[in-house]
Amino acid sequence: MQKHFEIAGKKLKSRLFIGTGKLPTYKIIPQMLSRSKAEVLTVAVRRINPDSKVENILDYIPKNAVIMVNTSGARNAKEAVRIAEIGAEITKTDWIKIEIEADTRYLAPDNEETVKATKELSRKGFKIFPYITPDLITAKKLQDAGAVSVMPLGSFIGTNKGITAKTLIEPIIKEIKIPVIIDAGIGRPSHAAQAMEMGADAVLVNTAIAISKDPVKMSEAMSKAVESGRMAYETGILKEEDYAKPSSPLTDFLNN
Amino acid sequence: MIVLNDKKIPNPKKISLLLKKMEIKDGVCVILNGKIIKKDRWEKTEIKDGDKIEIVGFVGGG
Numbered sequence: 001m002q003k004h005f006e007i008a009g010k011k012l013k014s015r016l017f018i019g020t021g022k023l024p025t026y027k028i029i030p031q032m033l034s035r036s037k038a039e040v041l042t043v044a045v046r047r048i049n050p051d052s053k054v055e056n057i058l059d060y061i062p063k064n065a066v067i068m069v070n071t072s073g074a075r076n077a078k079e080a081v082r083i084a085e086i087g088a089e090i091t092k093t094d095w096i097k098i099e100i101e102a103d104t105r106y107l108a109p110d111n112e113e114t115v116k117a118t119k120e121l122s123r124k125g126f127k128i129f130p131y132i133t134p135d136l137i138t139a140k141k142l143q144d145a146g147a148v149s150v151m152p153l154g155s156f157i158g159t160n161k162g163i164t165a166k167t168l169i170e171p172i173i174k175e176i177k178i179p180v181i182i183d184a185g186i187g188r189p190s191h192a193a194q195a196m197e198m199g200a201d202a203v204l205v206n207t208a209i210a211i212s213k214d215p216v217k218m219s220e221a222m223s224k225a226v227e228s229g230r231m232a233y234e235t236g237i238l239k240e241e242d243y244a245k246p247s248s249p250l251t252d253f254l255n256n
Numbered sequence: 257m258i259v260l261n262d263k264k265i266p267n268p269k270k271i272s273l274l275l276k277k278m279e280i281k282d283g284v285c286v287i288l289n290g291k292i293i294k295k296d297r298w299e300k301t302e303i304k305d306g307d308k309i310e311i312v313g314f315v316g317g318g
Contacts (some may be wrong), residue, residue, distance in 0.1 A: 019318030039292055044317025047261045047310060057314050058283040070317050086312055089285040089292055205316035
């Protein structure tokens with residue numbers, strides 16, 4: 001069995017965090033959590049339409065799950081702080097994923113505003129998980145600002161391209177002491193496994209699970225990949241070689 | 257009249273009455289004229305004509 005890992009003062013078994021955006025129905029959330037063993041879910045904050053009786057996602061989130069509130073929709077630090085405070089009012093959670101996107105085409109995170117928001121919210125006692133464009137210096141600033149984790153993107157949200165930012169994420173994993181969670185771009189289990197093989201502490205997957213034909217099954221597939229990748233990382237991944245190295249002993253009798 | 261999430265509605269007088277009408281018990285944040293009203297104030301807080309109220313909650317999100 002893999003060990004617990006500790007993040008923001010909580011001991012977790014699963015290194016797969018699941019995003020709940022774009023799910024066909026909230027009803028599958030409990031099933032998804034039981035099949036994938038995931039313990040952390042992200043949610044967003046939005047206005048409630050007074051005319052339509054929409055289901056409240058909170059009714060479907062098991063009590064033992066950890067809710068992480070994202071600040072999506074925030075265009076600057078001020079708005080992110082506001083959303084975090086509102087989120088904490090809705091439910092007793094202090095886990096905040098800071099997501100500040102001033103760009104609508106790529107939903108590229110604004111690292112500078114994210115550092116600002118992290119400083120302010122950490123000071124107020126929130127557990128901050130900042131979503132960033134992978135940049136070592138930003139990650140260091142976030143660590144100094146009191147973030148409990150950094151969440152560099154593998155590729156842009158919803159693109160399913162995998163860990164295309166690998167060479168930028170690797171130094172963050174090496175140099176940063178707080179947990180590194182690779183967020184966004186993970187389109188397949190192999191991407192999730194790769195993230196874990198690289199030494200990421202966890203991954204956050206949303207789109208690839210939510211809009212698959214069977215989100216419950218895909219959540220389990222992702223979870224197995226995360227576990228495999230982590231086990232391989234802990235065991236030690238071998239270096240790539242330029243030339244073949246026989247895995248079977250070479251014949252020693254045909255030449256005689 | 258008051259403004260609820262950008263829409264004009266008759267003044268429900270109290271936050272608790274408004275929520276009751278919307279069949280909301282919990283799991284939302286009420287913002288009155290830009291200020292967050294904590295849950296323990298819902299019963300007491302009165303709504304005046306022209307007030308702006310926002311009711312926000314959680315939805316699926318990454």
